[in-house]
Amino acid sequence: MTNKEESILVANTDQFRLLEIDSRGRNRGPSHLLMKKLDPCGMHVLSQHFLHGEEELRGVWMCKVKSDIEPVICVMDNCIGKISTLTTTYSGAENER
Secondary structure, eight states: OOGGGEEEEEHHHHHHHHHHHHHSSOOOOOOOOHHHHHHHTTEEEEEEEETTTTEEEEEEEOOOBOOOOOOOEEEEEEHHHHHHHOOOOEEEHHHOO
């Protein structure tokens, strides 16, 4: 059985774009330049997150951009419900298959 700490949340670029829309009007979100540079086939990792207010999560994202192996880091605030529906959870157990 896998610990919750071993699970990570990821979003593909389409999901990340929807999360960016949700972040508009909140305190933190990705820049327009980052959004233009996102790899259309990339996976973006929510590396850290915490409750921010009663209905928001503040997350630190590692984003895959075009033509670069190094991720770009951004901070984004989102509705908890959007994070739940627009990310996929991966756990260490999936890597053992």
